[in-house]
Amino acid sequence: MTIFNFSAGPAVLPRDVLQQAREELLDWNGSGMSVMEMSHRGKEFMGIAATAEADLRSLLSIPENYKVLFLQGGAHLQFAMIPLNLLCDKLSVDYVNTGEWSKKAIAEAKKFAKVNIVASGADQNFINVPAFETWKCDPEAAYLHYTSNETIGGVEFNWIPESGDVPLVADMSSNILSRPVDVSRYGLIYAGAQKNIGPAGLCIVIVREDLIGKVTPGMPTMLDYKIHADNDSMYNTPPTFGIYMAGLVFSWLKRNGGLVQMEQLNIRKANLLYDAIDASNGFYNCPVVRSDRSRMNVPFTLKDASLDGEFLKQADQHGLLQLKGHRSVGGMRASIYNAMPLEGVQTLVEFLTHFAKRHG
């Protein structure tokens, strides 16, 4: 039976990538070493890291005045590093609240800065992105932060906020590389790797150079972007195997038509799944308004929640894994990142239809 893994992260990786990793696991490129056994300062690994960065730059057309950092600590550590590095002599920071991940970023930022919530989806129970006309942005804010895709709530931005001279900061953990994006509109983009990039334990930060070098004094050295930028992410030993795996994923994306092609496929997969939910006469329901539905994470509920257990059990039996919704919201969630093949979504849709017929 073919398995399809709908985990929200760590999540499915491209089969080709895993196969290449397996082939090279004991001997990378005739070196006699596993990538895991290489000095990070040796020529072999330096080459792997340089290629990974070059491919990421190519995929996202990252301008030359942006640094790419390969860090540890996930988005959670960035929740602190961003205010600590970007606040400078400003008095406050602007945040948009579109759900659980926004809230986590906001809570951490409050430890270091006055946080203005410029817009919130809370009134609508986080089923949409607040219309930009309603945002109350502060032109004196140190930066404007938003979560481009809410992994738990399934709310995604289909547009880039206009922040004027205020640096725009985005947590793209769960939709980076799922579509082309104009990096030049941003001051800083960050993403934990474990959804669309590679294994957990790697966090990628893309930051405009003029924003680097103004960290709050008295903080740990490891929290200063400048240290990592000046040392090409090798101030300390980086998560070498994660960088290698990310590089394989970047190469896979390039071989498969890059982000333009990936976006087309992601739209097709998402439409297929949302259409099935919407066509179920209420047997399944996705609460998110159509224009703001995530292409990556599709949350849905069964009208009769007492069927949840049976649904998950049968899904498992059909090889459709990890569909249980986040513990904070319940219901179901199908995460359909880049690496989820169209066939996986088709199989899920067939299962949804079949299950609804039998239990509707």
Place this chain on the structure above:
Amino acid sequence: MTIFNFSAGPAVLPRDVLQQAREELLDWNGSGMSVMEMSHRGKEFMGIAATAEADLRSLLSIPENYKVLFLQGGAHLQFAMIPLNLLCDKLSVDYVNTGEWSKKAIAEAKKFAKVNIVASGADQNFINVPAFETWKCDPEAAYLHYTSNETIGGVEFNWIPESGDVPLVADMSSNILSRPVDVSRYGLIYAGAQKNIGPAGLCIVIVREDLIGKVTPGMPTMLDYKIHADNDSMYNTPPTFGIYMAGLVFSWLKRNGGLVQMEQLNIRKANLLYDAIDASNGFYNCPVVRSDRSRMNVPFTLKDASLDGEFLKQADQHGLLQLKGHRSVGGMRASIYNAMPLEGVQTLVEFLTHFAKRHG
């Protein structure tokens, strides 16, 4: 040709471990998923993490009143987290300076606390561990920190300092699991994984429970041991593949007789190499005094440094890789961690002898 990799870290891993990782890379235990694709909160990965912790506890006989944390950021982040979590209402901290890694720990601690250097190997150019009778410890210090093995200088403690009621803290990055150790003598032990444990990007902290929960206010949440302890190292997504690999290494150690057996092998390997250096009539030289020579990292120089290039070239041709000394000290360094087989050291010794004969 058999390759032997003497990298100081990331470093050689046991062949058996890499082979098992390769076999399971696309399908762990019939789950249909790679370990890299598993939700960290799913039953499969929770089991992997629990087994890894149990095996580490068993190997080191870790008492029940100690927490084991699987963190990110390497020893470098611990250099900050240790003073930030352990200073409490004390005024100063005690550090022993035995070389490059001690110095890094000391420099970072100075950002957060008054640091007393209780003993230093600087006067002797870091070729020994200062005799304990000469240490000027402060009974009121928040803790006493030392580096149990200096990866660059090749100086290793063969004894545990007596710190009385002051918590003893050790950076064991490069010699953890190389011998049995009485954990109950310590307040906190930490180690980056990439030498004797597994791939880079994982850092293990073993900390006595009463030392947890007193972090300096106003610091990032991720720097608080209590957050990680209360959440079983899953406050955020942990480096799952690194934990899995560490677990395979722990299991390999248990299968091979545990740390008692490992120590015997490490003594044998180290003696073999040091004896060859000492028997070379000065062609090779190791500056470290005999009683404090590291069993893990063996630094040595050639009397005629103009032969360094030729030595490294011929070593490479013989499959003896990554013998170049650290850029800060030059010369050569052979790192012979747990995973370096006896055969690797024997091959190196043959090469040393042969090279000295031809060029001596």
